[in-house]
Amino acid sequence: MADLIALTPCDGLLPVTIGSINLTEDVPEAMTLIAPYAGQEEAVSERLEAAHGMAFPAANRSTGKAGARAIWFGQGAALLQGSAATQELADIAALTDQSDAWAVVRLEGKSAAEVLARLAPVDLRSQVFKRGHTARCEVSHMMGSITRVGPEAFQIMVFRSMARTLVHDLKTAMAAVDARG
Amino acid sequence: MRITCPICGDRDRREFYVKGAALARPEASATLEDWHEHVNLRDNRAGETKELWYHEMGCSAWIEVCRNTVSHEIVSTRLAATADLGAKR
Ligand SMILES: [Zn+2]
Numbered sequence: 001m002a003d004l005i006a007l008t009p010c011d012g013l014l015p016v017t018i019g020s021i022n023l024t025e026d027v028p029e030a031m032t033l034i035a036p037y038a039g040q041e042e043a044v045s046e047r048l049e050a051a052h053g054m055a056f057p058a059a060n061r062s063t064g065k066a067g068a069r070a071i072w073f074g075q076g077a078a079l080l081q082g083s084a085a086t087q088e089l090a091d092i093a094a095l096t097d098q099s100d101a102w103a104v105v106r107l108e109g110k111s112a113a114e115v116l117a118r119l120a121p122v123d124l125r126s127q128v129f130k131r132g133h134t135a136r137c138e139v140s141h142m143m144g145s146i147t148r149v150g151p152e153a154f155q156i157m158v159f160r161s162m163a164r165t166l167v168h169d170l171k172t173a174m175a176a177v178d179a180r181g
Numbered sequence: 182m183r184i185t186c187p188i189c190g191d192r193d194r195r196e197f198y199v200k201g202a203a204l205a206r207p208e209a210s211a212t213l214e215d216w217h218e219h220v221n222l223r224d225n226r227a228g229e230t231k232e233l234w235y236h237e238m239g240c241s242a243w244i245e246v247c248r249n250t251v252s253h254e255i256v257s258t259r260l261a262a263t264a265d266l267g268a269k270r
Binding site: 059060074075121122135136137138143144 | 188189190192193195196237238239240241242
């Protein structure tokens, strides 16, 4: 067996700082898509709470905090970031390991929402899109996920194969916002 | 154009893919004539029309959108799963 070298999705691309905006890569230990079977939503939430300390998130919301987060990820599904999902869920939900499938970046700075306004057609201003809110939405022509993880910080995800495009488009938007002062 | 996804809320049209008319599927016992109408014949009306749209860039839900083809107004939306379009099996 060859000795393979693991590279993160944004290896060699990040971190980047432009003006007062920082873009860094996050590499969760594991990412598991949890899709409760019909009628099992409550039971899944209870077992998730018992094993991971957070409830199953409502639509457009996330639960948990840095290091262990459950992000609503589309109709009837949430993505658990942190440790691998407990097998206690295996008989009441479909579990899919997606640890290597997503590029995860963190955009932080006073004008982070203005940067994203150039790439995503949703209102991400803090009075509307509060901490813990999440959206599955377009991110620069890609299917993405955006979550507010702090007063001036967002987590942004796209498919791993599009990591370079995501970083390029974010850097371009960061430079444009910075140039406006 | 904005479409209200029943799950995600008000979203830009570019996040969606449109399939076409929202039609109830014929019963298993349907005749060839019924299927011909289901597959090929459309009213193409000027006014309110129901279509299936897919929230491709969002939550991945299929949505029944009632749209006015004259004014482009989005009259109403609901999940396709609740629109009772499937035939009895
Ligand atoms: Zn949606």
